[in-house]
Structures are given as C-alpha cells and as structure tokens.
Amino acid sequence: MSETTTETARDEAAGASASSGTSGATIELENLTKRYPGSGEPAVDSVNMEIKAGEIVIFVGPSGCGKSTTLxxxxxxxxxxxGRIRINGEDVTDIDPVKLxxxxxxxxxxxxxxxxxxxxQNIALVPKMIGWGKSRIKSRVEEMLDLVxxxxxxFHGRYPRQLSGGQQQRVGVARALAADPPVLLMDEPFGAVDPITRDHLQxxxxxxxxxxxxxxVFVTHDFDEAIKLGDRIAVLRERSHIAQFDTPEAILTNPADDFVSGFVGAGAALKRLNLTRVRDVEIADVPTVTIDDPLQDIFNKLRAGGTNELLLLDKRGRPYKWLRRGDLMRAKGSLARAGTLVHDTVTRDATLRDALEAVLTDNAGRVAVTGRRGEYTGVVDMETLMNSVHEMLEADRLEAVEHQHELEEQRAQLTHQAQEGDGGEGKA
Incomplete structure (x- = not known):
C-alpha cells in the first residue's frame, strides 16, 4: 500500500471517529491559587469548583476580580x-502545558x-501541530467553516483583514474547535463587536x-450575556471568591446577598426574557415573495391576500424588504425603490429579549426569524412577546405573594411560641 493510500485510510478512520464528535469533559478546580511576586494578596485565592461535562459555565464579576486569571x-x-486542575479526572497540573x-x-x-x-490556515493550525493528515485537515476546515x-x-482563502469583526470571531471559534477538544475556554470573546453582531454571535x-x-467556560463582565448563555453562573468577588454559583433562574429570583443583587440590578423580571428562546414561543408565518418573482405576480399576491404586507426574500431566501399595498404603485413598479428594508432578524436560539429589542427597533410590530444561513423561517410578533412578558410578571407576582404568606406564617408561629413561653413562665 502506498504512503498516500495509507494516509487516506488513516484519515478516513480518524474522521469516522471524529464525526460523532468529542463531547465535554468534567473540570475540577481544587484550592486553585495564584500569587504574583511582590503582591501582598493573591490574585486568585483557593478556588474550588466542579464543572459538569457539557455545560456552559460563566465567570462574571467586577474588573480585576481574577476571573480571566482563573480561566x-x-x-x-x-x-x-x-492547587489542582483535573479534566475528566486527570490531574493536568503536572503535564506538559503545551500539550494541554x-x-x-x-x-x-x-x-x-x-x-x-x-x-x-488559521483553522488548520492546531490539527496540523498534532499531526493530522492533509486530507483530514482539509475536510475539517470545510466542516468547521460550515459549522459557524x-x-x-x-472564506477559505481570505485573510483576517478581509473579514468583518463578527466573521473574525466566528473563525476564532472555528479554530478553537478544529481539533475537537472536549473543553472550550472563552475570554470575553464577543466584547469587541457591535451589539447586533454580538447578539448574533451569542x-x-x-x-x-x-x-x-x-x-x-466563558468569562464576561456583562451580566445579561451571562444570563443568556450560561447553564450556571459563577458570580465572583475579589480574588475569585465565589459569591454565588447557580443557575441563571436561581440567581435572578434568589440572589445570595447584596453583592449578587448588585449584579442582577433592576428589572429582574425583564432580565428573565433572556432565559426564554424564540424557539419556545409560537413562530407565525407571513406571505413571502422572492426578488425574482414577476412584478405582476407580486401585485396579485398583495391584492388577493388577507394581509396588508408581504416579505420580500433575496435570491438566497433571506429577508430583504417588507412590501405593503401601495408601495409598488408609489415606486412606479420598481422593487429597487419599493418597500422597507429589513434591518434586523433573530434566530430560533435568540432570546425573547433580543426579539423584543428587534421589534422595537424596527417599529413594525414583528421581527423575521431566520435559520443558520440567514434563510427565512417565520416571524415573531409583539403580541406573542408581550404575552410572554405578562406571564413572567404574573409568575413573579404569585411567587412574591406565596413568599409573603410563608413569612407571615413563620412570624405567627414565632409569636405563638413566644406567648406559650411567657405563659409557661407565669404559671411556674
């Protein structure tokens, strides 16, 4: 068998095992400490934490608290x-850091x-360093670009300077995942892009x-980002002391102390919109036409339909413009001048807060929902979003009432016990 054939066979076998993907690994931090020479206090002081396989854990805390150092x-x-670091039970503190x-x-x-x-070349860097064959690397690069x-x-042959900030971040994530590692560390990866691009990257x-x-494991200073992304959030004080390590729901509804409450801030009920995804609510549909459809067909669809507007899709099926009755007449039958451009869209993985902001920004009462390549899949309207907000507020109100009843019962019991104690002393 030739060397090329051997490499191909080896890569196909390795690719077959990699196609299923390496799932996550557990991470254990045991008394993890970092002291810098000349500093009186440690930068990170005896952190103990267990991170489950396959979960997203967010480190959030004030600047200088040690979250990036811990990461x-x-x-x-x-x-x-x-201190010790164990990944899937293996103590990695003493192994070669480059291999790690x-x-x-x-x-x-x-x-x-x-x-x-x-x-x-950027995406292929780590696979090449660990000895993957050329055919496997080529296949993996294409797979990773498609994945992000x-x-x-x-994009295969472009250089970073030819990409937008959001595209560069996508390539950065693709490179980090290229060798199929079980663990991904992310240090404020979306902090340098504009808010809309940041939402889409999240x-x-x-x-x-x-x-x-x-x-x-993801570091951020943005608590809203932590709520949106995290399965659990570690709110860190100075020297990475853990103030609270819990689910976003638990931290929003039951912050451990005033320090954590300061991170939650005002409007906890509205922040909970970050816990519900677009895929969790009803996604409606609107009539669509494409930019290649004959103008007369678009006219006829607007006249015949029970709706006052259509969504015009581009050649790739992506939302392009909203067309209303009268738009084509006023624009003298030209699609170039007709309608209103779609300024923002959301995916099914976007939060209801993202969707609400997009609806309010567009001032049109609805936002288009798109798939992974930007193709149209439906719409979410203001009524659906407001119903969700009202349901959350009502749930919070009922929870507060229940909590108040519990406190009143506890006070009543304490008062009764105190009275019984006084009565007993009097009889004695």
Whole structure:
C-alpha cells in the first residue's frame, strides 16, 4: 500500500471517529491559587469548583476580580502557584502545558487570528501541530467553516483583514474547535463587536452547543450575556471568591446577598426574557415573495391576500424588504425603490429579549426569524412577546405573594411560641 493510500485510510478512520464528535469533559478546580511576586494578596485565592461535562459555565464579576486569571490557569496559560486542575479526572497540573493547550480550545476577544495566515490556515493550525493528515485537515476546515455559518468556498482563502469583526470571531471559534477538544475556554470573546453582531454571535454559540455538547467556560463582565448563555453562573468577588454559583433562574429570583443583587440590578423580571428562546414561543408565518418573482405576480399576491404586507426574500431566501399595498404603485413598479428594508432578524436560539429589542427597533410590530444561513423561517410578533412578558410578571407576582404568606406564617408561629413561653413562665 502506498504512503498516500495509507494516509487516506488513516484519515478516513480518524474522521469516522471524529464525526460523532468529542463531547465535554468534567473540570475540577481544587484550592486553585495564584500569587504574583511582590503582591501582598493573591490574585486568585483557593478556588474550588466542579464543572459538569457539557455545560456552559460563566465567570462574571467586577474588573480585576481574577476571573480571566482563573480561566487561564485551566489551560495553564498562567501557571497556578498552588492547587489542582483535573479534566475528566486527570490531574493536568503536572503535564506538559503545551500539550494541554492543544487539547483545550481557546477563544479570545478580537479573535486572535494570525494576520499573515488565511482563514483555512488559521483553522488548520492546531490539527496540523498534532499531526493530522492533509486530507483530514482539509475536510475539517470545510466542516468547521460550515459549522459557524461561513461558506467554505467564499472564506477559505481570505485573510483576517478581509473579514468583518463578527466573521473574525466566528473563525476564532472555528479554530478553537478544529481539533475537537472536549473543553472550550472563552475570554470575553464577543466584547469587541457591535451589539447586533454580538447578539448574533451569542445565538451562534448557543446553536453550536446544541450540536457539540462541549464543556465551555466563558468569562464576561456583562451580566445579561451571562444570563443568556450560561447553564450556571459563577458570580465572583475579589480574588475569585465565589459569591454565588447557580443557575441563571436561581440567581435572578434568589440572589445570595447584596453583592449578587448588585449584579442582577433592576428589572429582574425583564432580565428573565433572556432565559426564554424564540424557539419556545409560537413562530407565525407571513406571505413571502422572492426578488425574482414577476412584478405582476407580486401585485396579485398583495391584492388577493388577507394581509396588508408581504416579505420580500433575496435570491438566497433571506429577508430583504417588507412590501405593503401601495408601495409598488408609489415606486412606479420598481422593487429597487419599493418597500422597507429589513434591518434586523433573530434566530430560533435568540432570546425573547433580543426579539423584543428587534421589534422595537424596527417599529413594525414583528421581527423575521431566520435559520443558520440567514434563510427565512417565520416571524415573531409583539403580541406573542408581550404575552410572554405578562406571564413572567404574573409568575413573579404569585411567587412574591406565596413568599409573603410563608413569612407571615413563620412570624405567627414565632409569636405563638413566644406567648406559650411567657405563659409557661407565669404559671411556674
């Protein structure tokens, strides 16, 4: 058998095992501590934490509290002064840190792509370093670009400077996942992009996690981002002391103390909109036409339909413009001048808060829902969103009433016990 044939066979076998994907690993931090020379206090002081396989854990806390330092000690970009790190039960504190980093994906703010390398070369970097064959690397690069929603044919040969900020971050995530690591560390990866792009990148991460089931540790200073992304959130004080480590629901409804309440802030009920996804509510449909449809057919559909508007899709089936009766007449039959551009869309993985902001921004009473390549899949309207808000507020009201009743019962019991005690003393 020739060398090329042997490599192909080996890559096909490895690819077959990789196609199922490596799921997440457990992470245990035991008394993890970092002291810098000349500093009186440790930067990170005896952190103990267990992270389950396949969950997203968010580190959130004030600037300088040690959250990024704690994250970087997991893959030993920063060496711990003392303590232990176990991944899937294996103590990684004493193994070669370079080998460890090749097994742990890492994504940072501003993507960290090498500017002199193409997109494909950036993604292929770690697989090449750990000895994958050429055919397997080529296949993996295309797979990863498709996974993060970038057309391999279009982006394969581009350089980072030719990409938007959001596209660079997608490539950064693709590179971090290329060698199929069980653990992905993300250090404020979406902090340098605009709010709309940030929302879409967050949705993309949620979608990826549904498919990949990695263990993700994510640092952010944005509590709303933590609520949206996290299965559990670790609210950290100075020196990475854990103020509360719990689900977003528990932290929103029952913050451990005033420090955590400060992070939750006002409007906890509305923040809970970040806990419900578009896929969890009713997605309606509207009549659509495409940019290639004859003008007369579009006229006829507007006249005949029971609705006052149509959604015009581009050649790829993506929302392009809203067309209303009279738009084509006023624009003298030209689609170029007719209708209102679609400014924002949401995916099924977007939160109801994202959808509500998009509806209010567009001031049109609804927002288009799209698939992974931006194709139209439906709409969510203001009525659906407001019903969800009212349901959450009513649930919060009932919970508050129930809590008040419990407090009153406890006071009554204490009063009764005190009175019985006084009566007993009097009789004595």
């Amino acid at each position: 970087k000690m997991i893959n030993r970009l920063i060496e711990p002064t003392s 980093r090749r097994k742990v994906g890492y994504a940072i703010q501003s993507s960290g792509l090498f500017p002199h390398m193409t997109v494909a 929603g970038l057309d391999p044919a279009e 949705d993309e991460l949620i979608r990826l996690q549904h498919e990949l089931h990695k263990t993700i």
